[in-house]
Amino acid sequence: MATKERPAIPENHPLPVGPCTVVIFGASGDLTKRKLVPAIYNLARERLLPDSFAVVGVATSQLSVEAFRERLDREGREHVSGELDPTIWEWLLSRVTYLPGDFRDPGTYDRLAATLAQVDAERKTGGNFIFYLATPPTLFGAIVRKLAEASLVREEAGRFRRIVIEKPFGTDLDSARALNRELTESADEGQIYRIDHYLGKETVQNILVFRFANGIFEPIWNRRYIDHVQITVAEELGVEQRGAYYEGAGALRDMFPIHLFQLLALTAIEPPISFAADAVRDEKTKVLRAIKPLTGEEVLTSTVRGQYGEAVTQGGRLAAYRAEPKVAAGSATETYVAAKLFIDSWRWAGVPFYLRSGKRLARRQSEIAIQFKRAPLVLFRDTSVSRLDPNVMVIRIQPEEGISVRFGAKVPGPSVRVGNVDMDFLYEDYFGATPSTGYETLLYDCINGDATLFQRADSVEAGWQAVMPILDVWSAIPPRAFPNYAAGSSGPAEADQLLARDGRAWRSLG
Ligand code: BG6
Secondary structure: OOOOOOOOOOOOOOOOOOOEEEEEEOOOOHHHHHHHHHHHHHHHHOOOOOOOEEEEEEEOOOOOHHHHHHHHHHHHHHOOOOOOOHHHHHHHHOOEEEEEOOOOOHHHHHHHHHHHHHHHHHHOOOOOEEEEEOOOHHHHHHHHHHHHHOOOOOOOOOOOEEEEEEOOOOOOHHHHHHHHHHHHHHOOHHHEEEEOHHHHOHHHHHHHHHHHOOOOOHHHOOOOOEEEEEEEEEOOOOOOOOHHHHHHHHHHHHHHHHHHHHHHHHHHOOOOOOOOHHHHHHHHHHHHHOEOOOOHHHHHHHEEEEOEEOEEEOOEEEOOHHHOOOOOOOOOOOOEEEEEEOEOOOOOOOOOEEEEEEOOEOOOEEEEEEEEOOOOOHHHOOOOOOOOOOOEEEEEEEOOOEEEEEEEEEOOOOOOOEEEEEEEEEHHHHHOOOOOOOOHHHHHHHHHOOOOOOEOHHHHHHHHHHHHHHHHHHHHOOOOOOOOEEOOEOOOHHHHHHHHOOOOOOOOOO
């Protein structure tokens, strides 16, 4: 396929990344076609990739380079959002090479070294390689070891070698530690980029800017003014085709140690001394380490687990989790978790953080809601106003990314009445919508060597440390009444009671 020229780079544009080859292990899998290739295409479309760029796919399927390109052409384009620019798409496909091979066979890595030498010379990628492991996690350790044995991870003469892995990073604290040990036997911690795709979301990245680029929020961002925080990651979809994985994971492992705790860490973080990767990551890890460990008794009173049951909704019949493909008929796996946690720090002492996440809920809604303390009613005692609602600031992560602040305003008319109104900022209104898979920034940063948005080993371990008491109690005491919430509902009644006992309520879903 002939290489096409791309239009010139406009002025005032972010700089393209430097020369490099991205090697994707698991190149015939879902992640590659759904996310990675569309994200690389989007970077190319935004003129953020240089001409000295290449992709090498590695997978077990015996395919020629041409056959692999044809397959990517067919499957990849389906997942590119917006209108496909044929010049850029062809520019990208012409830079893709393929190598069939078994990931456990040392011969694969010898052939990979030869392929990389050739691609590197042809495309002038400067000996800089990113190894993206889009494979089952059980292969992470073996692949990195074999790469090291083939001398592919050694960084010399200013060239970089980086390894990208996706969650799950272990299934509990011990296995997370073992994985970290295994990886760092073959590569330096600084070469390992652990992806949490939540940190690729613009609104999540915006939390730090929002908190630290504005003078008005930081002074009230503490226990004196904040009553509590609610972090919600609600999904409308069920477990879909991932029953086999999910049965062994459950909602707690799947969502808490990485996604929800990253949102918690960014909400509660102390100002770092700079935006340098380790300065930010040090502070995030401190927050996670400060999560107060739950005692066995507290696990029973401060956490709730749930599993969805069958329901008939306006949209039709929704199957129970236990009826989903590859799920055991009597499964005890949780598809919903709610927890009340405290951060043992000066700033947050006594402020509850209520976290919840579940599948098959009423609506897809991810947000962080900061509820402030109520104003005293004293001035209104001679009016018809009998209560004042608290101010709530909501950082909406998806959908309708934005930020809103709720406050009381006088309802027009002769008497004093207070109504709640929302001041709303919608990302799209101000900045427009750019088609994005959420992986663009992460890939761009990784190629640039900026690890700020990636998980460090200590932060992953701190996340697991905080969920271990819950995992331990839950595995010792099987759930009693699963399924305990209807598909399409707001979750189990026990989760509502968890907040009701504190005189509070969850924000409604929808
Ligand atoms: C993944 C989990 O990490 O995140 C899935 O394994 C979950 O179970 C997904 O559905 C949610 O991501 P998003 O971006 O759709 O909120």
